[in-house]
Amino acid sequence: MKPYAQLTREELLALQKELQKAYEDQKARGLSLDISRGKPSSEQLDLSMPMFDIMHSSAEMIAADGTDVRNYGQLSGIPEARKLMGDLMGADPSQVIVFGNSSLNIMYDTVARSVLFGVMGSTPWSKLDNVKFLCPVPGYDRHFSVTEQFGFELISIPMTKDGPDMDLVEEYVNNDPEVKGIWCVPVYSNPDGTVYSAETVKRFAALKPAASDFRIYWDNAYVVHHLYDDNEAVIPNILEECEKAGNPDMVYQFASTSKITFSGAGIAAMSASKANIDDVLSKLKWQTIGHDKVNQLRHVRFFKDINGLKDHMKKHAAILRPKFAAVIKTLEDDLGGLDIARWNYPTGGYFVSFDGMEGTAKRTVALCKEAGLVLTGAGAAYPYGKDPKDTNIRIAPSLPPVSEIEQAMELFSICARLAAVEKLLEEKA
Amino acid sequence: MKPYAQLTREELLALQKELQKAYEDQKARGLSLDISRGKPSSEQLDLSMPMFDIMHSSAEMIAADGTDVRNYGQLSGIPEARKLMGDLMGADPSQVIVFGNSSLNIMYDTVARSVLFGVMGSTPWSKLDNVKFLCPVPGYDRHFSVTEQFGFELISIPMTKDGPDMDLVEEYVNNDPEVKGIWCVPVYSNPDGTVYSAETVKRFAALKPAASDFRIYWDNAYVVHHLYDDNEAVIPNILEECEKAGNPDMVYQFASTSKITFSGAGIAAMSASKANIDDVLSKLKWQTIGHDKVNQLRHVRFFKDINGLKDHMKKHAAILRPKFAAVIKTLEDDLGGLDIARWNYPTGGYFVSFDGMEGTAKRTVALCKEAGLVLTGAGAAYPYGKDPKDTNIRIAPSLPPVSEIEQAMELFSICARLAAVEKLLEEKA
Structure with missing residues (x-):
């Protein structure tokens, strides 16, 4: 034809x-x-069913630090879950908070917290005339919807084969203090499956934001979701790159097991610099006493460690x-x-x-x-x-x-x- | 002595x-x-351990309406969990949203949503000069902290043996449009164990708020937490009373199984008029795709129904x-x-x-x-x-x-x- x-x-x-x-x-x-x-x-989903065949006795309900996972507490998550989710994201456990079943919920709440209370002491975004968010396109509809709900101005950034058009990203982020964030799915991006190049990741880490409360929303949703053994995407560690570039606080990373174990009943986490984590915890402690630690421990016991997960x-x-x-x-x-x-x-x-x-x-x-x-x-x-x-x-x-x-x-x-x-x-x- | x-x-x-x-x-x-x-x-906590001995097979993961509880979806919760939590709160399933493991989290988010987006179309509270919240004292510290974090003016209302001093509540709510809410623990209140009298409940339902977006935060945390078989507190149904009094939308009710099954891994819910529920869902849909439905179904299967729970x-x-x-x-x-x-x-x-x-x-x-x-x-x-x-x-x-x-x-x-x-x-x- x-x-x-x-x-x-x-x-x-x-x-x-x-x-x-x-x-x-x-x-x-x-x-x-x-x-x-x-x-x-x-x-x-059936692949993870054996998860429900473990943890039946009270003795099995005790986390590594002695916490009874059935009771209140442990706002950051249990240590072994912080380790597992940290290993998934390339973060030290101290840089990790494990939440409930939804990374979208974490991202939404992170934006909401910035609107209500600001970021590490900055002016709450609700007090600003305008907030801009960069949206690499095509991208994930639910990301864009979150920032649309909050009334932000959404700015499309074209995707290239190496990730978002970094010339444009740099132009916006480094010059416009109204630009407060960018949505990224760095590995197997939604929807076009793009893997950000090493250069793209390094250029992200080297941004010089005009706004001190600018954050990269690094949604590593598909970090281990390879289709081919012999062609697994690996990109530089954004937390490490940001630290090396003198921007340790510039990124929030997110991940979940929604497409590893159960989409409705997995565990989700964020990782970031210690300063960011402390900032989040200082607000999070008013929102909840802690997330579902039984499910956190169940996941760790099922996978044992990151190799089991892989x-x-x-x-x-x-x-x-x-x-x-x-x-x-x-x-x-x-x-x-x-x-x-x-x-x-x-x-x-x-x-x-x-x-x-x-x-x-x-x-x-x-x-x-x-x-x-x-x-x-x-x-x-x-x-x-x-x-x-x-x-x-x-x-x-x-x-x-x-x-x-x-x-x-x-x-x-x-x-x-x-x-x-x-x-x-x-x-x- | x-x-x-x-x-x-x-x-x-x-x-x-x-x-x-x-x-x-x-x-x-x-x-x-x-x-x-x-x-x-x-x-x-050991009392609920048999909960982990049920639901092992894929076939057991299907809710009454055919939903695979392991997958995404069902923002309001699965039907049988809405029924169970509705029965706990005296609400029709259609008036119930089942969330994750924490009713505090629901309450915080409900306040946050009002601040960010308003209540059923009202002005977002973030745009108001001042927001007042009534706090019956002594009361639950975490309630007060939530509204303190949002910068509201907290007004103490003395508790009597029948509940909050209703003369004072009426004076504030019916005259001051800045009064947007009141924290209530109507049954076995925290900390003084007071059970609101029928008259108190009816006076709540008959309030004529100066603010259309005033809401009673009815935290029914201890609704079935009786110590004595022969002395179980029963109070009028606040949803029904509000409807009878021509104030169907004036109350949000909350409950959880935190002190029924597991404090860290129970299920929590809110109930309210259909109009309120629709309002909440219209915002909630941007925050998450759904809560942990496996845990919802596990709870229903464990209790069978409200009588099993009681x-x-x-x-x-x-x-x-x-x-x-x-x-x-x-x-x-x-x-x-x-x-x-x-x-x-x-x-x-x-x-x-x-x-x-x-x-x-x-x-x-x-x-x-x-x-x-x-x-x-x-x-x-x-x-x-x-x-x-x-x-x-x-x-x-x-x-x-x-x-x-x-x-x-x-x-x-x-x-x-x-x-x-x-x-x-x-x-x-």
Whole structure:
């Protein structure tokens, strides 16, 4: 098949008819498919079920420091959980607070705390006329929504193959004191699977923020979520790099076991300099007496240590690989050479990021929905849900079985082609 | 022994010498005792250990509505947990959100949400010049601290035997639009064990707040925490009373299983009118994808229903009764008839509230501390930690074994008497 752009109006009309027929056939199947959210499959969740076969006796409920995990206390988390989550993030246990089941909740509360009380003694952001947050795009919709809720001005920063456009990041951060933060998913970024280059990480660490209360929100959500043994992303340790660069307090790092053990019942943590941790604890102590330490200890006992956790991730990869392969195969088979779309080849994380022709993403998603396939809303990966070029669609293949992904992608590729043909006809009209 | 006030200066000096000797003997024992916080004992925590012997298979991880509790979702909590916590609070499941392990965290976040975003469309409290919160005293220190952190003006409302002084509450709430809330522990209040009378509850429900965003923070922390089968407190249902009185949206109710199952790993919930619940959910959805539903389901499976939970509470009562009895016995034996103190006789909850002679509470706590007994700080039960008369001390006997409580109370009563004698001598000087 030759590139669609080279087709004549008559060829396009014929193609449209053919695709419409294929689309109607799909619709007639009464599909009900969902590749919208990065949810683990039951098979993945089953991997951690042995966690519930340990810790039955009272004696097993005592943490390394003698804490009875069933009772109140331990605001920072139990020592062995701080160690495990610290090892996950490359942080010393003293730099770690282990929270409850949601890293999104930690990030939201961290922003809320800055709005209400400021950062390490700075003016509370609620007292400022304007707060700006940098949003590498495409990015994680829930990140952007948090800062949108607080009324911040969201500034899009284009992603490159090495991470966010650092020239632009430096220009904003180093010159504008209203810029208070940036959302980062440094490893297998959501949605485009980008791994920040070493240079990008070092440039982040070397920022000279105009605002003393500027913080990098380093959401290391996929730090161990590799798809291939022989191609595991490793990036420099942001905490160490910031310290080396004389910016020890500039970063908050976040991680969770939501996609390691249970999405609804894992443990989540933040790591940062001791000064930041003390600042957070000084406010956190009014919010709660402590998080669920039984679940913290259960996780440590299950994994033993970070190596146990990393071994566990190989089992996830084995389940996920064929699902990603199914997505990529359909995209290549059905859209390859048509010059109407591009997509990434992720080596980890939870998403394939798809870019169709300009002005076709919304239409593609709408066509899919009408035929029974739910996708993340077009534009979701951009601040305010607005993709300026209307090209990007996030594909999340983790939840359904391979057979359903194949069905979904068959429909998806028809819709993407149909939307492209419609667009080209519009342009030729 | 006759009342201390009737003793001559010489008699007081002789008594002081005697008490000082007794105090020094206590100090020499090198005690290390703690009756400062309302923490359950290991024996109580053991009651819920069978909870960890259920739910091992993937099939057991499915909630009543088909939700896999291990995965993301269900922001309001799973249906059966909403039912259980609703039954605990006298609320329909549709009026309930089940959160994580801490009701304090829910209350803090509810206040924070009001500050950041307002209440059902009202002006965010951060935009107001002044916010006042009513604090029945003595009360729960962590309640007061939350509202202190947000910079509110805390107004003390004296407790009576029927609950807060409602004349004063009505005067403030019905006339002052800056009054946005009141902290209540309606059943077995912290620390004085007061059960609000039916009239008090009805007067709360019939308030006519000057502020449309005024809310009663009804922390029903001890709703099923009875000590005696034949003397269980029952008060009118605040949600129903508010609705009857034409104020359906005026109350937020809170409860948790922290002192039913595990203080660090229970489940917590709020209940309120549907309009309030919708308002909370409309903000909460940006903060988290959902709370730990595995723990929610585990709790429901363990108790089966509210009757199972209530039966479970009888086991707690059996453990707690002798501890409370030990406190009361020493107070009666050592301080009865001296006219230097009074205390309550709680029929539920977690505390004995002690009032010594004016100006002696701090001294008593300091003497105890020096001899190895940790008590909640004097004044903790008052806003800003300031007990205007310096009389109140909260005694929390749940954690230590009876033998330690007896030791602790022996020391305590010596310190209380010594502080009283010192005070009387000062007055006679």
